[in-house]
Amino acid sequence: MKRRIILNKAYSPGFSAPMSDTPILKITGLHAKVADEDIPILNGVDLELQRGEVHAIMGPNGSGKSTLAKVLAGHPGYEVTAGDVRYRDESILEMKPDERALAGIFLAFQYPAEIPGVSIANFLRTALQARLGADEDVDLFDFQDELIDRMKLLDMEPSFAERSVNDGFSGGEKKRNEILQMAVLRPTLAVMDETDSGLDIDAVKIVANGVNKLREEDPEMTILLITHYQRLLNHIEPDVVHVMVGGRIVRTGGPEVALDLEEQGYSDWKEREEVLA
Numbered sequence: 001m002k003r004r005i006i007l008n009k010a011y012s013p014g015f016s017a018p019m020s021d022t023p024i025l026k027i028t029g030l031h032a033k034v035a036d037e038d039i040p041i042l043n044g045v046d047l048e049l050q051r052g053e054v055h056a057i058m059g060p061n062g063s064g065k066s067t068l069a070k071v072l073a074g075h076p077g078y079e080v081t082a083g084d085v086r087y088r089d090e091s092i093l094e095m096k097p098d099e100r101a102l103a104g105i106f107l108a109f110q111y112p113a114e115i116p117g118v119s120i121a122n123f124l125r126t127a128l129q130a131r132l133g134a135d136e137d138v139d140l141f142d143f144q145d146e147l148i149d150r151m152k153l154l155d156m157e158p159s160f161a162e163r164s165v166n167d168g169f170s171g172g173e174k175k176r177n178e179i180l181q182m183a184v185l186r187p188t189l190a191v192m193d194e195t196d197s198g199l200d201i202d203a204v205k206i207v208a209n210g211v212n213k214l215r216e217e218d219p220e221m222t223i224l225l226i227t228h229y230q231r232l233l234n235h236i237e238p239d240v241v242h243v244m245v246g247g248r249i250v251r252t253g254g255p256e257v258a259l260d261l262e263e264q265g266y267s268d269w270k271e272r273e274e275v276l277a
């Protein structure tokens with residue numbers, strides 16, 4: 001059980017324990033623009049996720065979904081001009097990207113594109129080590145046990161961990177890597193921007209199976225799933241679905257919202273965007 005102790009330490013982010021009714025993520029009146037340019041993208045986003053919930057954000061291309069994910073990650077290319085983002089009741093706007101990660105926020109797209117020569121196993125161990133104090137070490141054998149355990153959970157071949165990070169990966173392998181990172185890092189809040197490109201049906205299933213297994217194991221994991229396509233939501237049932245158009249949430253409801261979009265497409269909402277603009 002030593003492994004659990006070490007890893008639990010790794011997950012204590014130094015925030016005060018949240019009260020039971022404190023949302024994991026609360027976004028209020030969020031406006032953001034491209035840094036150094038007068039290009040507004042987010043025009044007043046409000047969003048509240050309780051512990052253990054899965055929320056999906058859907059919306060037409062160019063509506064600001066990826067920008068929201070990047071702002072949550074602290075991407076320097078965007079500047080928040082109004083509003084707040086609170087994670088477990090603390091504003092994260094002044095926090096650097098690595099501090100946000102340390103606090104238990106996982107951004108699924110935020111990985112180095114390719115790191116030839118660095119194995120997935122080493123990359124993950126370094127990521128875990130980064131969460132510990134200078135006087136603490138991730139025990140190599142505990143880590144290996146943990147990694148094997150995580151890969152079993154996700155039905156992955158152990159040899160996958162010896163591959164270089166993203167080096168020549170197929171779309172599906174990138175997704176496997178992403179889900180494995182999530183399984184090892186066990187975030188409190190996972191923000192997954194399932195960008196429109198490269199999500200073939202295999203990749204959709206890898207993401208969906210992985211997310212579902214992790215949720216089964218830890219029902220408290222909170223997930224913000226950004227996706228253009230409804231089909232991912234056939235495999236991961238969201239608690240709440242939001243539609244983003246023109247940098248705002250224009251509709252919020254249950255899974256039926258995604259089904260409506262599947263039938264009607266985004267054309268109605270595009271018209272509305274013109275009305276809003």
Ligand code: ADP
Pocket residue numbers: 034039041059060061062063064065066067068077
């Ligand atoms: P989505 O993920 O919903 O497709 P994005 O957040 O990627 O939308 O983009 C929203 C809008 O903001 C798009 O019109 C896009 O061209 C614009 N945009 C995003 N980043 C930049 C940038 N760095 N410079 C200029 N325009 C940008």
Ligand code: MG
Pocket residue numbers: 065066067195196
């Ligand atoms: Mg996008």
